[in-house]
Structure formats: C-alpha cells, structure tokens
Amino acid sequence: MVHSNCHTHTVFCDGKNTPEEMLLAAIDKGFSCLGFSFHGPMTPDAVWTIRPEKLPAYTAEIRRLQNVYGDRIEILHGIELDRDCCGVDPADYDYMIAAVHQLTGGELHYDVDDTAATLRTCRDTLYGGSWLALAADYYDRVAEFTCRVRPTIVAHLDLIEKFNEDNALFDSGDPAYQALACDCADRILAACPDVLFEVNTGAMYRCGKKQPYPAPFLLRHLYERGAKVIVTADAHTTDALDFAFDKALAAIRAAGFDTVYELRKVDGKAKAVSVKL
Numbered sequence: 001m002v003h004s005n006c007h008t009h010t011v012f013c014d015g016k017n018t019p020e021e022m023l024l025a026a027i028d029k030g031f032s033c034l035g036f037s038f039h040g041p042m043t044p045d046a047v048w049t050i051r052p053e054k055l056p057a058y059t060a061e062i063r064r065l066q067n068v069y070g071d072r073i074e075i076l077h078g079i080e081l082d083r084d085c086c087g088v089d090p091a092d093y094d095y096m097i098a099a100v101h102q103l104t105g106g107e108l109h110y111d112v113d114d115t116a117a118t119l120r121t122c123r124d125t126l127y128g129g130s131w132l133a134l135a136a137d138y139y140d141r142v143a144e145f146t147c148r149v150r151p152t153i154v155a156h157l158d159l160i161e162k163f164n165e166d167n168a169l170f171d172s173g174d175p176a177y178q179a180l181a182c183d184c185a186d187r188i189l190a191a192c193p194d195v196l197f198e199v200n201t202g203a204m205y206r207c208g209k210k211q212p213y214p215a216p217f218l219l220r221h222l223y224e225r226g227a228k229v230i231v232t233a234d235a236h237t238t239d240a241l242d243f244a245f246d247k248a249l250a251a252i253r254a255a256g257f258d259t260v261y262e263l264r265k266v267d268g269k270a271k272a273v274s275v276k277l
C-alpha cells in the first residue's frame, strides 16, 4: 500500500486547508511522507496560483512544520509549475511537478480543468471547433514543457479528459487522439526516462471521475514503454489525501505494472523509492 502523497495543495494557492491541517491529517492516516506542492505564480487572474509575495511565508511555514513535526513524518517542499518557471527557481524546492493547465492563444487563455463549458469555448475559439487540434496542442505543450524543465513528476498527463467521462466531450477511443497522447508520453520518456508519471485521483474526489488520470489506454502504453508511475491525490482538502488510492493501484495493476514509486525523504533529499504491488 502507498502511505504518502506528494501532490498537496493548501490555502497558499487553491487548497482549502492550511499546511499544518494537511500535515496533521497525513500523520493521522499513518503516512510516512507528505510532499507539499503549490501552483507556481502565473498571471494575476489565475486565482488558483500562489501570489509571488506569499512565497517567503509559504517556505517559512513548511520549515516551521519540519521543525515541529519532522520526527513524526517526512516532509517535502515541492512545487507544481506550469508552462514556465514564472520567476521561481526550482532548485529552491525538493522536487518539481510539471503540468499544463492552460491553453493560450495571443492574449486569450483557458484553464482546461475549469469546466466543460470552458474547454468547449477554448476548442471553438483557439482550435476552430476541433477537439483533435486542441488535443494536439495540449499534448505538444505537455511534452515540450516537461522535456525542457525535466521535473521529478509529470502531473495528470491527460488533464483534458477531466470532463470527458463516457466520452461526453470527445471520443478518447479515437486512434488519432490516442496517438497524440502516446506520442507525448514517448517524447517525455526519450528525454526523461526516470520521470515519474502521476496516477492522479484528484478529479475522482473533486468531480466524481470514475478513474484516475491517465486513462487506461495511456497507462497501458506507459507500462509497455517501461515508464515509472506514482500515485497522487492532488489533494486540496484533508479528506482527499489518500482518496481512491485503492482504485488507482487497481488501475496500475490492470495496466500490467508490478511496481509503483513513492517520493520519500532519504538523507534529506526527495527520492523515488519503489514499492512492489
């Protein structure tokens, strides 16, 4: 079983609980390790990201928690970055999660995980109504950003599937769509063979998605390519910290894996540690 989570948001960005509340909940659950991540600064209207002026207080709070609770649980100080590093130096953090949450064109930008309506508007405005064109651009951005910044973890690889339960928006069984997603994974693996791909239960908690990211075909592809996977909750509340981890592990097993990875603190540093299923 997995007793850790390295994708944890707090009130410093769009989470609902303080870092201390999240940490106490993790200790209550018997976790070995909790990694804090936050959405790195972006444009001022991206209200789900941390404000740059809050960065010192955030770091100070994680250090305080380390001093108070560091003998009871491993604590990691991470960051989830989007598109570029936004003035943040990743070297200041124990690990980095790379993600693409926005698609942009000129002055326009759309959060792909906002609502189905936002994603449709994005498709119509930026991609002439074509889901495939949207998917091609999304996966290209994920691969480009990940290969450029070489993170520890790739977040929710197929985030554009968030509202696509039962193909409500587009046909994710379309071979042309699947080729885009698989090609993205291959580009990432060619540049970063040791990167950890998230199996992320965040949307299962937040909007009732039946399965984690990535979709079964993509998880299977990752297995066939020898990729490493890590289970994360993308938690924004205390009760989400290990939400549906059993289902995520079942999906991982079903794809063929016999090993997952956990991010742990070893000799003061973040380290991917394998766990046999």
Ligand SMILES: [Zn+2]
Pocket (backbone or CB within 6 Å): 080, 099, 101, 155, 156
């Ligand atoms: Zn994210």
Ligand SMILES: [Zn+2]
Pocket (backbone or CB within 6 Å): 007, 009, 080, 234
């Ligand atoms: Zn996140």
